[in-house]
Amino acid sequence: MDAIELRHLLHQNPEVSFREFETQKILLDALKSLNDNRLKIYKIAGTGVIALYEVEKDKPFIIYRADIDGLPIYEKTNWEFSSKNSNMHACGHDIHMAIAFDLIKKILKYNLKQNFAFIFQPGEETGAGARYVLDEIEQLPVKYAIALHVTDEYDFKTIATTNGILFAAATEIDIVFQGKPSHIAFYDKGIDSIKMATFFLSKFYSTKFENSLVGFGKIVGGNARNIVSPEATLMGSIRSISVQNTEKIINTLAQLAQEVTEKTNGSFYIEKGSQYPPVVVNKELYEKFKDFLVEKEINFVDCGMKFTGEDFGYFSQEFPSLMFWVGTRTGEKYGLHHPQFLPKDDVIPYYSNVIFEFLKELI
Structure with missing residues (x-):
């Protein structure tokens, strides 16, 4: 052959x-x-x-x-x-x-x-x-x-x-926003994770990251069209000059997410996937x-x-x-x-x- x-x-x-x-x-x-x-x-x-x-x-x-x-x-x-x-x-x-x-x-x-x-x-x-x-x-x-x-x-x-x-150093990252489900007719009884993700993205897109690329390519959230979404996940990737710089970026993203969840009574956590030096x-x-x-x-x-x-x-x-x-x-x-x-x-x-x-x- x-x-x-x-x-x-x-x-x-x-x-x-x-x-x-x-x-x-x-x-x-x-x-x-x-x-x-x-x-x-x-x-x-x-x-x-x-x-x-x-x-x-x-x-x-x-x-x-x-x-x-x-x-x-x-x-x-x-x-x-x-x-x-x-x-x-x-x-x-x-x-x-x-x-x-x-x-x-x-x-x-x-x-x-x-x-x-x-x-x-x-x-x-x-x-x-x-x-x-x-x-x-x-x-x-x-x-x-x-x-x-x-x-x-x-x-x-x-x-x-x-x-x-x-x-560049490359890191997969998920940011998971957690809310509370409710029938859409009683929206105020729930905590909307999609709303949290949207607020976060608004802040994210107005934030500059030096010598780096940060982006989210996929959003997954909600259970049904008439239920307040209890969980929404943003899936993205960070590319930077070093693993150490990536950690600084993740800390910045966590601060942005914290600001959003404090105002909405929700919560969040961040998961890292594959990390390449x-x-x-x-x-x-x-x-x-x-x-x-x-x-x-x-x-x-x-x-x-x-x-x-x-x-x-x-x-x-x-x-x-x-x-x-x-x-x-x-x-x-x-x-x-x-x-x-x-x-x-x-x-x-x-x-x-x-x-x-x-x-x-x-x-």
Whole structure:
């Protein structure tokens, strides 16, 4: 099986975070089909896979990480290899896996004298699967950790990264307002949680958050149209320069909610979901990568910090790390997590070759 065939198979069978059972099987079958005893293949973090290429005993590994989960999005590409279920690889993780597989084949073919750990990681979209992987490889000596992410923000054959914070710290947050139910005909007997949520949003939208993005994308509340709503939940996300700054933002949101509930005799509580630290690109790796790309006359963009969230931040907390965008746009731009986002197969061999040449520079 070649990398493009693997991509097609993976794209047709996308699975959401920590449910990547078929994805894991496909990856295991593909890796085992290489039939090379230099490659040790194991399951990791429940539904993930790790492939160890160890040719120098007691020497550190270079980690190459590819995320494997899809999204609960119905695909609308009309591609011949479209998803066969109600999920979709709308964030390009099928491409990530295929590039990693192609890199493994190249490393085996050319017998590189460097230890590599290829991690096919579950649960990137939600649940911070990187944490579970790190728990299982804590005894593995690591030199560097590397990962990429496709995007149609940039043209095909363009690579973008930055020195320092590439992706912001990202935190899922729910604010739950609690009131008291009552028949709508006796409105004053109840305490309206939807009203509390509305008052809160009015205050929220007039509050400025420096160097951060804070937003609520979903509201859930109430039991019936003629009952005062006893509970309403605002579901949102915070993107900031650090986990510490995020905590300050949460404190501000709590103060706003407290002001609302004191006036309405209701109550509230805040729940945090997945929390991803920022992805920090190591300065030395950044300089080496930039110089390599410029020398190879590959279009390079220093993109600065993005408000994207990525649990590769957990890797960058532990090891000198490099992460970068690889451009895929050849026509219309849809953006990540869009039902029509579909990078072409051509990006797989192109970026695999670029990364392979860079990996040789690191040895």
